[in-house]
Amino acid sequence: MDYGRERNTGDTEPLTPAVKISRRAMVAGMVATTAVVFLPLSNSAFAKTSDQDMMAFLLLSSALTGVDIKTLAPEFSPGSGDILSADPGTDPIDIKSDYFRQVNAHGTAASFAKLLQIAKDNRLSKDNIIVKVNASDDDTKFLARSIVLLWYLGSWYEPGDLKNAAASPESVHAPIKQRVLSAKAYTQGLVWQIVGAHPMGYSNLQFGYWSREPRDPNSPLDLFSPAKL
Amino acid sequence: MADNSITCDVAIVGSGFAGSFIANELSRKGIKVVILEAGPDVQPNFNAYMKSFYEASSKVPESPYPPAVRDFKDKNFINPKNVAAGRPSSLTVGGAAWKDPGQAYLDQSTSKRPFKSTYERIAGGTAHWMGLTPRLVPNDFRMKTMYGKDQSGFVDWPIDYNTIEPFYQKAEAELGVAAYVDEQRFCGIEFSGNYQYPMPRIPPSLFDQRVGEALAHLGEGETQFLGMGRSVTSLAVRSLPSARNSQPYRNRRACAGNTNCIPICPIQAKYDPTITLNEATNNGARLFHHRVASQILIENGRVSGITFITYDREDGPKTGSGIIKAGVYVIAANGIETPRLLLMSKNKGQTPNGVANSSDMVGRNLMDHPQYLTWGLLPQPVFPYRGPLVTSAIGELCDGPFRAQRAAFRVSLGNEGWTTVVGGGARFGADPNVTTLDFVNGMNFSGVNTKGLTGLGGNNRALFGHDLTKTLGNLISRQFRIAFPIEQNPDPNNRVTLSSALDALGLQRPKINYDISDYTKQGFATAFLLKKLIFSKLGATDFTSVPQDDPAAFKIDGTPELFTYGGAGHVMGTYRMGNDSKTSVVDGWQRSHDHTNLYLVGSGTFPTVGTANPTLTLSALALRTVEDIVKNFPSLRS
Numbered sequence: 131m132d133y134g135r136e137r138n139t140g141d142t143e144p145l146t147p148a149v150k151i152s153r154r155a156m157v158a159g160m161v162a163t164t165a166v167v168f169l170p171l172s173n174s175a176f177a178k179t180s181d182q183d184m185m186a187f188l189l190l191s192s193a194l195t196g197v198d199i200k201t202l203a204p205e206f207s208p209g210s211g212d213i214l215s216a217d218p219g220t221d222p223i224d225i226k227s228d229y230f231r232q233v234n235a236h237g238t239a240a241s242f243a244k245l246l247q248i249a250k251d252n253r254l255s256k257d258n259i260i261v262k263v264n265a266s267d268d269d270t271k272f273l274a275r276s277i278v279l280l281w282y283l284g285s286w287y288e289p290g291d292l293k294n295a296a297a298s299p300e301s302v303h304a305p306i307k308q309r310v311l312s313a314k315a316y317t318q319g320l321v322w323q324i325v326g327a328h329p330m331g332y333s334n335l336q337f338g339y340w341s342r343e344p345r346d347p348n349s350p351l352d353l354f355s356p357a358k359l
Numbered sequence: 360m361a362d363n364s365i366t367c368d369v370a371i372v373g374s375g376f377a378g379s380f381i382a383n384e385l386s387r388k389g390i391k392v393v394i395l396e397a398g399p400d401v402q403p404n405f406n407a408y409m410k411s412f413y414e415a416s417s418k419v420p421e422s423p424y425p426p427a428v429r430d431f432k433d434k435n436f437i438n439p440k441n442v443a444a445g446r447p448s449s450l451t452v453g454g455a456a457w458k459d460p461g462q463a464y465l466d467q468s469t470s471k472r473p474f475k476s477t478y479e480r481i482a483g484g485t486a487h488w489m490g491l492t493p494r495l496v497p498n499d500f501r502m503k504t505m506y507g508k509d510q511s512g513f514v515d516w517p518i519d520y521n522t523i524e525p526f527y528q529k530a531e532a533e534l535g536v537a538a539y540v541d542e543q544r545f546c547g548i549e550f551s552g553n554y555q556y557p558m559p560r561i562p563p564s565l566f567d568q569r570v571g572e573a574l575a576h577l578g579e580g581e582t583q584f585l586g587m588g589r590s591v592t593s594l595a596v597r598s599l600p601s602a603r604n605s606q607p608y609r610n611r612r613a614c615a616g617n618t619n620c621i622p623i624c625p626i627q628a629k630y631d632p633t634i635t636l637n638e639a640t641n642n643g644a645r646l647f648h649h650r651v652a653s654q655i656l657i658e659n660g661r662v663s664g665i666t667f668i669t670y671d672r673e674d675g676p677k678t679g680s681g682i683i684k685a686g687v688y689v690i691a692a693n694g695i696e697t698p699r700l701l702l703m704s705k706n707k708g709q710t711p712n713g714v715a716n717s718s719d720m721v722g723r724n725l726m727d728h729p730q731y732l733t734w735g736l737l738p739q740p741v742f743p744y745r746g747p748l749v750t751s752a753i754g755e756l757c758d759g760p761f762r763a764q765r766a767a768f769r770v771s772l773g774n775e776g777w778t779t780v781v782g783g784g785a786r787f788g789a790d791p792n793v794t795t796l797d798f799v800n801g802m803n804f805s806g807v808n809t810k811g812l813t814g815l816g817g818n819n820r821a822l823f824g825h826d827l828t829k830t831l832g833n834l835i836s837r838q839f840r841i842a843f844p845i846e847q848n849p850d851p852n853n854r855v856t857l858s859s860a861l862d863a864l865g866l867q868r869p870k871i872n873y874d875i876s877d878y879t880k881q882g883f884a885t886a887f888l889l890k891k892l893i894f895s896k897l898g899a900t901d902f903t904s905v906p907q908d909d910p911a912a913f914k915i916d917g918t919p920e921l922f923t924y925g926g927a928g929h930v931m932g933t934y935r936m937g938n939d940s941k942t943s944v945v946d947g948w949q950r951s952h953d954h955t956n957l958y959l960v961g962s963g964t965f966p967t968v969g970t971a972n973p974t975l976t977l978s979a980l981a982l983r984t985v986e987d988i989v990k991n992f993p994s995l996r997s
Contacts (some may be wrong), residue, residue: 198827260823275799278823282795285416292800300818305782305793306800309841313413319793324828325746325835330778331412331619337605340616340746340774341562 190249193256284315363681370685377483378691383639398481401477426673475926483633492975499969513934514854526979538600567751571596587763602630674790696929698722709799722855724932728844729924740836744775768880843886948987
């Protein structure tokens, strides 16, 4: 078993619990978020082009969020060839498809296409993706930030609002308006796990865990790591 | 038609803690109880509430519960005149909305400062409580005798700690309180018999442990400002008694640390009154929901009935009306809705000042525990956003000779990071959103996106990738907040009256006038000094700030510091108990001085409020009231 695939590779900082995001936590989301309808990937879910775009979206998202693709898309399998031809997979929660739809349907499609192209062109280097995104036009760059916030918080921030606020950060005296995409999106927010916690109101942990430092009970690697014995 | 003319032994208005406790105890004895509830019925499960909470962009205490506060576009506040059974919202206590009855349910248009606490109007009452159940300490019951000065307005309770102690034990059994007696013996608190709490205590969080270590050894000179009248060389961080399961209790599971006691525990490990309410209805009590009591009728000095209005939809309109007739009447509608109902009940001019109001004390002496909220960053992580919102506190500073001069407080340690404090608090989304947004978008609304703190080589940095996860993991895991709930002394001008603004049923909404006294402000001044001491012992960086638009902001004479307060959700004092019918509304059994078959229960009867969260005490008082009802109305049991 390759537990390492669930980890956010390349990050050795002790204070980055992002590496411990558990797959089971994600799957469990389905149980707690009631009244959520799970739609198939998209109308053209199995079309090759759509899968390629989804893979590009995952490459882009992974680079920008700093979170491993396997966490963003738990059923992802890399295959042996070009990463763009890999299978993004369809897990029961499938939050990636909700986010893809949100970004693609939002009047930001042109900028989104540019972002996907950046990811395709730089699919071998996350660092290059970040460099190219930062060098993009404002519409594209701020859409990239909206995408990160979506993954982190499950909330949609308008790229235009982000741009206005970033232009004069010292004069921001009220937080930017945001909309929680869905109950499911809230419970899948990544920032909680990045800081070693869980979404408020959505814990899969056990009584008394708060007396100890975070350690993911669903990660055998963590429990049985030689370093801990 | 049957539903619109109800007859029973005991009629209760309100199905929160006090109402449910009384309904359950009486129905257990075979007494026919009917409860009128203004809001919706007990839900078959929490799913709809959880969905509302998850989807709320502002996760304020009332966010899971109906009725809606904002319109369908989530843009404007719904005008409360279009809401059948409205309630205050934390979303409207700041900014421009708080003084506008067109946006805020409570009419505070003439109030000096905002009353910030909120409550629910649903079956089971205030489900969004924190679940903390400390007892009042003995001196809290005799403030006039011990510390009273004319200007503080303190009075003694008609009962003392020893009188209520056995009822504390009963209430703790019903609520399912987790604590150790040995840890809770301070400031005179004693436990009669061989008492043990129903469950072991809730274990301390990493932050609790850190604070306990930091305050274990203090210099005598460092703590003199507290005015304790004794040498203080350490401060004990004690587990807070909580109605939170530390093991399975009465068919509910142990706490899983969802860090969401407020607004809602998703697994009901925290007690809420629907538990007792369901038991009451299983015992034969009948609950009628969507029925808003509109007038208490008086005939020959006794209550002869209560009229009510029915409705179906959140936005009304009235669909009918009815009357409930009983031998005994209990109003358990909380510290604002109870005086509102009493004041609305004018009986065609026979009771022009309202029912039970010969003392003119109904609606007066409104109190809360104004909260001094402080927050900072520790040098090392304590991993907040884990465990119950609060697990421990410093309690022993809540009583001492200083109370002759300034308000007492407790020190409540938060496990929820900056979620209720940063960036203007939860009404804006707060953390982790604020800090995350800062580092994604190159802003500094949180105050932490600075070169000095991040070591990133510049201010207002926008990050992607591993830099982002590393920075957020580092900073957010070091967050903490400390709250100081501060005692408020009674002031007859802090008051609930009736507004000319109506609700969708045509009833007058509550009007509030509220301020905090110099006595309370002096409590803030001392809390400020203690905050400085604690932060310095922790090596913490202080990020406490006051939002620009906060109408509660104030300064204390002689200091440059700007303060504000949060609402504790503790609505108290508005129909206080006492032995003298000229200066109080109910007696020590919570029975109206004016009308022998009328009881008014809940924290509105507290003549002074100490610093303990009120729910345990009001629950104990409700259980004591049951004994009085049974004793005075023996015919009910026939």
